[in-house]
Amino acid sequence: MQETHMSATSRTDSVTPEHGVPASVPHLGVDPFSTEFFEEPHPIHEALREAGPVVWLDKWGVYGVARYAEVHAVLNDPMTFCSSRGVGLSDFAKEKAWRPQSIILEADPPAHTRTRTVLNQVLSATAMKPLRSHFTALAEAKADELLARGSFDAITDLAEAYPLSVFPDALGLKQEGRENLLPYASLVFNAFGPPNQLRQDAIERSAPHQAYVAEQCQRENLAPGGFGACIHARADAGDITHEEAPLLVRSLLSAGLDTTVYGIGAAVYCLARFPDQLAKLRSDPTLARNAFEEAIRFESPVQTFFRTTTREVELSGYRIGEGEKVLMFLGAANRDPRRWENPDSYDITRRTTGHVGFGSGIHMCVGQLVARLEGEVMLAAIARKVGKIEITGPVKRRYNNTLRGLESLPITISPA
Incomplete structure (x- = not known):
């Protein structure tokens, strides 16, 4: 793997006058928030990786890193590449956040350490164990229901329907109003992007979704024994304040749902396109987690996610000044041939350790254990029950400034 160097620097690169960017940094005109990118990011990812370890994106005036080594390095140096100034394009040191900042995603140590410790305890591997049998039973039931139907939309009827049948209950949400959950999460991830139409439309439509979420995060609206109630109990113990508890519950509403929905959608889409991998999974359902x-x-x-530099830093030989936005291309890093063998092939026996699909370091996705549990048991149910998956209609992509997934995936499945 390529070595990545980060250090305070005395390097005296010449600087382009219009941006204050070292002249040696490759400039690219690509727009990672365009329809072209959303439809097919991989050629752009390759161009970004091959241009250099650090690039300058003229469209939005930010640095970019698309190779695995640099993305991993930025993710794992939170003191130099901070989150408290926003993990989107907006710099909270220069402009007001569109909502109260997340005390997890948009926070740095030591404040982040305290709140993250609480979430790590509430969502620990031990806490997941009692949920496994219930999640598995509902996954089996969902697979049986869909097999009986034969043809359906794998996004609305599976990738969305299954997480919505288990996660809100685990969190302790009331039944009423759950239709706000997916639009709210979509809004959050769109808001990390630039002031394009996607972001503007999402924020303009956000009032009812934000109101619902703010209300549901309050203690009196959460069922006893759920993740939400457990977070509020940590406030009673003095680990967090009572004002912070609803904000931590709010963090789970987006982190614990959309990652799972898009992840299950991605997995079904892969198995439908690569029948040899479905056959491998059927022959060994214990590969479900790895699939x-x-x-x-x-x-x-x-x-993608952004960070902001807290000091002048050298990254792989390029100087980046203080207060600069750095855009990390997680998807490009996950297919970087410098890190992965045959990166553009879907191989359920691959050793996937180290991928940055859930991030890396102290800000790894807080909902990752929930997502992994739901993804594993759903794919295991498919492995045991489904013999064939065929795409039977137009595949439609869903556009989002941060997330990549499908709007519609019509499929027909047949029993094993």
Whole structure:
């Protein structure tokens, strides 16, 4: 793997006058928030990787890193590449956030350490164990229901329907109003992008979704024993304040749902396109967890995130000044041939350890254990029950400034 160097620097690169960017940094005119990119990002990813370890994106005036080594390095140095100034294009040091900042995603140590510790305990592997049998039973029931139908939309009827049948209950949400959950999560991830039409439309439509979420995060609206109630109990214990508890519950509403929806959608899409891999999964259902992980690497439902430099830093030989936005291309890193052998193939036996589909370091996705559990048990149910998956209609992509997934995936399945 390519070595990545980061250090304070005395390098005296010449600087382009219009941006204050070292002249040696490759400039690219690509727009990672365009329809062209959303439809087919992989050629652009390759161009970004091959241009250099660090590039300058003229369209939005930010640095970009698309190779695995640099993306991993930025993710794992939160003191130099901070999150508290926003993980989207907006710089919270210069402009107001569109909503109260996340005390998890948009926070740095030591504040982040305290709140993340609480979430890690509430969503620990131990906490997941009691859920496994229930999640598995519902996955089996969903597979049986869909087999009986034969033909359906794998996004609305499976990738969305299954997580919505298990996660809100685990969180402790009331039944009423759950239709706001997916639009809210979509809004959050669109808001990380630039002020394009997607972001503007999402924020303009957001009032009812934001109101619903704010209300549901309050203690009195959460069922006893759920993740939400457990977070509020941590406030009673003094680990967080009572004002912080609803904000932590809010973090779970987006992190615990969309990652799973897009991940399951990606996995079914992969199995439908690569029948040899479905055959492997059917012959060994214990590969279900890895099949899900490989789909996360291969499709990278979370495509991008930003960080902001807290000091002048040298990254792989390029100087980046303080207060600069750095856009990490997680999807490009997950297919970087410098890190992965045959990166453009979906292989459920691949060793996927180290992919950055859920991030890396202290800001790894807080909902990853929930997503992995749901993805594993759903794919295991498919492995045991489904013999064939065929795409039977037009595949429609869903556009989002941060997420990559499908709007519609018509399929027909037949029993094993």
